[in-house]
Amino acid sequence: MRKRFAEGSPIASTVITGDDFDELEHTFQAFLAPDTVKLHTPAPTGFFDISQLSGLRTPGIDPNGLSVYELTLDSDVVLEGEETPDAYTVIVTMNGRNQITLGQEIVPSRHVVTGPETRFRTRFEHPDILLLRVGKRLVADAMRERLGETPTSTLHFDPAVVETSGMGQWITLLHTFSETAASGLFDRSPLAAAHFEKLLLHGLLDTQPHSLSGDLAGERPRPKSAAVRRAMIHCEEHATDPVSIGELAMVAGVSVRALQLAFRTELGLTPMEYLRRVRLDYVHQDLLAIAQGRAEGTVTDVALRWGFTHLGRFSGFYRQTYGKLPSETARLTA
Template identity: 85%
Template sequence: MRKRFSEGSPIASTVVTGDDFGELEHTFQAFLAPDTVKLHTPAPTGSFDISQLSGLRIPGIDPGGLSVYELTLDSDLVLQGEETPEAYTVVVTLNGRSQITIDGEVVPARHVVTGPETRFQSRYDHPDILLLRLGKQLVADTMRERLGEAPTSTLRFDPAVVETSGMHQWLTLLHTFGETAASGLFDKSPLAASHFEKLLLHGLLDTQPHSMSGDLAEERPRPKSTVVRRAMTYCEEHAAEPVSIGELAMAARISVRALQLAFRAELGLTPMEYLRRVRLDHVHQDLLAIARGRAEGTVTDVALRWGFTHLGRFSGLYRDTYGKLPSETARITA
């Protein structure tokens, strides 16, 4: 399943291709799995292709990032080693036979998930594989957003991907993500890429069982009342604009007092606190885009764009929410 990349795409491109399997092993070590995973081809004949479809184009793992690769081999392949301490990998076998052992146990599944410091051995016969790499910090930050507090332990996914109807839909989503990235659309629309990545990550956390699935199951449900949903939608659509409580009440078609009571009962927040959370999430996504080279600007630029004019209070709020300063997320100084 070779990709046709858009001309001039800075991200989606071929990492290495050809029939020199010594070069393949060297590239794999330097780019995809430095110092931890060994790649071996028992019969080094045929051809190969490693392509990066999305993510920051640097060797190694970006702890705050997400990237997708495709590995196609007209040969046999053995991968053996230990996942880095900073990453998860979802390995999706599109074509070819596979046999996978994780932490000494054979995993009876075509698709698997490895976590930080997981030991594994994978044998493939003429494979076509998608690799979704997730930074450990990205997963931890996402769980913090979902639960409202930082996880107290490292999240561990079940290694076997069982293809339920929900997981089948997620796999289709991953495939679509790779094709869209390869088309170059995400180069032209970093915001679309950011939203798609978030959908992909949240979908994985909701679909693939893991050590914190029970915590997610206890999340506060989204409100059922129409008035609160209307106000939430208005917040999300007008987050970059000045918004008053009166405007939210008009959008919800009820009085200000009734809207405040409804938000408190269903979300445990005031309407303006919810709006602030929406804006802060936009700030977080914009700072991640800067860190990944998809956007330019400073922390100050981003904060002002989303209505945070008091930078000291903004930094404190951001740190309380995400466990780090905004400049640490963007890897720049305000």
């Protein structure tokens, strides 16, 4: 159902509406990587409506911002394309059905998250959808704010949104945000809109699993000592190498005992636990790439690449960090 906006709202408005599906394809090219977009309508009848509820006043993506749109299709549509390099999109299906394929894998969920440069193919069947678009730079800034330091890698969300109690509440929050934006309240209170957007962003980071979830689960203050920072950087730059505690102490310029104490005090971890966390983060990213068709290999290949030779212990560490087995992330068997 088409959204009813408060009269004269400068924020909530119609982006495009009608029954010209060539025009709809052109609009999607403004949101996505243009050369990749293809729109097929098995029966090009009915109408469509894309409404902007918050954020940009023109289609596209602001790497520093957040935008919400509602898409209504009174038709069956197949959309193929690729996400831009600087955006994430959360697709929440309110009514109708869709089938979304990322890479070569069908995502078994009504709600899906895509990430930068993710290739997708979606079949929509008369859907009513909320789209949350988040800039890559905004996500990186939020993680830096949370962790006290710049993430060493790009964040990758698990594509399937599972409606656990946390994500169910977040989806309800997105609905409330869209209704409030349409009412015109955010026009009168930009500060309220900014606070709501921040709540949406951090709620997504906390409830939808991603490659840096392990870091957020044990959010830690920024390390104050130069010795700990030097050791952390060495772990991140040499994650594929056989790093020892003695080597880390030498790089840090302190004794082994002093380094262990500093890590415990500042991070709540031992140096080798931190190294394992870094390696698990790289493993998680590689498994997501396999699941999305951006890379090939098996769980065993990835584990060995990042120095995990005991596969049983590796699976235990991975499940403890990400709440699932590595094969569940990659949709492969080891």
